[in-house]
Amino acid sequence: MSVEAADDLAMRERRRAVRELGAVLRELNEAAVSTEVDAETLRQVAERARELIAPLEAAARTRDEMPSVDGAGRRMYNPVVGTGNPLSPPMSVEVAEDGTVVGTCTLGLAYEGPPRYTHGGVSAMLLDQLLGHVYAASGKPGMTVKLSLRYRRPVPLRTPLRLTGWVDPDDGRGGSRATIATADEPDVVLVEARGVFVTPSPERVKQLFGDNPAFARRYKAD
Numbered sequence: 065m066s067v068e069a070a071d072d073l074a075m076r077e078r079r080r081a082v083r084e085l086g087a088v089l090r091e092l093n094e095a096a097v098s099t100e101v102d103a104e105t106l107r108q109v110a111e112r113a114r115e116l117i118a119p120l121e122a123a124a125r126t127r128d129e130m131p132s133v134d135g136a137g138r139r140m141y142n143p144v145v146g147t148g149n150p151l152s153p154p155m156s157v158e159v160a161e162d163g164t165v166v167g168t169c170t171l172g173l174a175y176e177g178p179p180r181y182t183h184g185g186v187s188a189m190l191l192d193q194l195l196g197h198v199y200a201a202s203g204k205p206g207m208t209v210k211l212s213l214r215y216r217r218p219v220p221l222r223t224p225l226r227l228t229g230w231v232d233p234d235d236g237r238g239g240s241r242a243t244i245a246t247a248d249e250p251d252v253v254l255v256e257a258r259g260v261f262v263t264p265s266p267e268r269v270k271q272l273f274g275d276n277p278a279f280a281r282r283y284k285a286d
């Protein structure tokens with residue numbers, strides 16, 4: 065096997081392990097926020113969980129370093145779509161040929177706001193991410209400069225959701241639109257959003273992200 069092929073294999077293996085850890089921690093997180101076991105069991109689990117921290121911290125990146133598993137649009141630790149991040153649902157995103165972006169996910173009790181329903185900030189986070197994909201699909205990666213939301217109905221937990229995002233041709237200020245609905249009733253809008261994204265100038269990119277070429281590439285408008 066060539067060195068390149070061995071590297072590819074090792075990276076695939078590493079990404080698989082990142083996904084596996086993300087998935088099990090997500091399950092642990094959901095179990096932790098929904099459990100009603102006694103205090104002694106909670107303490108025992110906490111003690112065992114604490115033992116898991118040191119082996120991970122043995123080789124940790126700083127905020128100035130990109131994860132080694134990332135690259136070419138892949139963000140494994142993104143809090144919305146990153147399969148390696150236990151905070152993420154994770155949401156799957158598909159871009160259709162006409163530029164419409166569809167997100168699917170199911171939110172557990174870890175995302176609870178009002179009883180039985182999603183926290184409004186979590187809905188905003190999902191919509192921000194989806195609108196980012198809409199903007200990226202138009203060819204330019206960007207940062208949110210404005211996000212406005214209208215919460216029409218609460219978003220149910222433990223229910224398959226469908227998010228839809230698109231460029232609004234009638235928005236003179238370049239805004240995009242996105243909605244959240246359930247997969248069963250995709251036409252009943254629960255939350256709607258308008259987002260404006262801006263591709264930072266090369267000077268701004270340098271100021272915000274320093275000289276790290278991996279960061280600079282992320283916001284390069286080709």
Ligand SMILES: CCCCCCCCCCCC(=O)SCCNC(=O)CCNC(=O)[C@H](O)C(C)(C)COP(=O)(O)OP(=O)(O)OC[C@H]1O[C@@H](n2cnc3c(N)ncnc32)[C@H](O)[C@@H]1OP(=O)(O)O
Pocket residue numbers: 137192193194195196197200205206207208209210237260262263264265268
């Ligand atoms: C496959 C991979 C997928 C990848 C998909 C990835 C999805 C990621 C989704 C997550 C996105 C995020 O969370 S991003 C994180 C949250 N957002 C942020 O932290 C951004 C904070 N804001 C900033 O740092 C700054 O505003 C910058 C760097 C974005 C731009 O700074 P700047 O260069 O000084 O410019 P600034 O004055 O702010 O404005 C720049 C331009 O935007 C316009 N602009 C500014 N505000 C507005 C506004 N409210 N509405 C309309 N337009 C506005 C200005 O008029 C100007 O237009 P003109 O005069 O030039 O025409």
